[in-house]
Amino acid sequence: MDDIAGNLILIGLMGAGKTTLGKQLANKLRRTFYDSDQVICERTGVSIPTIFELEGEAGFRCREAMVISDLVQQKNIVIATGGGTVLQIENRLKLQQNGHVVYLHAQPEVLLGRIAHDKNRPLLQVSDPLAKLQELYTIRDPIYRTTAHTIIDVDSPYSIHTVTRIIRLLRKPSQQLSLL
Numbered sequence: 053m054d055d056i057a058g059n060l061i062l063i064g065l066m067g068a069g070k071t072t073l074g075k076q077l078a079n080k081l082r083r084t085f086y087d088s089d090q091v092i093c094e095r096t097g098v099s100i101p102t103i104f105e106l107e108g109e110a111g112f113r114c115r116e117a118m119v120i121s122d123l124v125q126q127k128n129i130v131i132a133t134g135g136g137t138v139l140q141i142e143n144r145l146k147l148q149q150n151g152h153v154v155y156l157h158a159q160p161e162v163l164l165g166r167i168a169h170d171k172n173r174p175l176l177q178v179s180d181p182l183a184k185l186q187e188l189y190t191i192r193d194p195i196y197r198t199t200a201h202t203i204i205d206v207d208s209p210y211s212i213h214t215v216t217r218i219i220r221l222l223r224k225p226s227q228q229l230s231l232l
């Protein structure tokens with residue numbers, strides 16, 4: 053087993069790379085990977101936009117909270133959370149108490165460049181998705197920061213070295229880290 057204690061839990065805004073980097077981290081660390089969005093889709097058999105359409109954001113958040121409760125009971129896994137998972141205090145506490153929480157931080161402009169083409173994020177299907185991401189950043193950045201044990205800047209495009217660098221950074225005691 054690697055020397056990163058407990059579950060490794062990724063938080064951050066849409067497009068930060070929680071899913072993409074989470075999978076790569078799990079592979080490298082030989083841990084099982086779960087993505088809370090993906091688990092919700094598997095349990096319901098429908099996509100996230102469909103859940104938002106049928107049950108609204110509140111319905112989605114309820115399902116998300118149930119999935120987080122279940123996932124944090126496992127040991128030594130990597131969890132990619134949804135961008136809004138930290139909005140509920142109960143989720144925040146469960147994440148903090150059951151793993152090492154890493155905030156993947158990037159600026160809204162960078163995030164939009166990565167996900168603008170993707171219709172799978174209902175909150176961004178608006179006339180001005182950049183303004184929406186900026187609004188979410190303003191509200192959520194302080195929450196991500198206070199929830200995380202470690203913050204890593206992921207504005208720069210990832211390379212084949214990114215995951216190795218993140219693992220190295222996670223072994224350091226410092227809290228504010230940059231991939232640069």
Ligand SMILES: Nc1ncnc2c1ncn2[C@@H]1O[C@H](COP(=O)(O)OP(=O)(O)OP(=O)(O)O)[C@@H](O)[C@H]1O
Nearest residue numbers: 065066067068069070071072134135166208209210
């Ligand atoms: N550092 C990066 N450099 C380049 N592309 C990236 C980087 N991080 C993520 N991406 C790309 O951005 C897109 C979104 O990434 P990903 O789905 O992992 O984000 P996420 O944090 O899981 O978002 P969500 O909260 O919506 O689930 C993917 O196409 C991914 O390849």
Ligand SMILES: O=C(O)C1=C[C@@H](O)[C@@H](O)[C@H](O)C1
Nearest residue numbers: 066089100134135136173174
């Ligand atoms: O930032 C958010 O609130 C969201 C992010 C995605 O991961 C999904 O969980 C969903 O699209 C909502």
Ligand SMILES: [Mg+2]
Nearest residue numbers: 070071089132
């Ligand atoms: Mg994701």
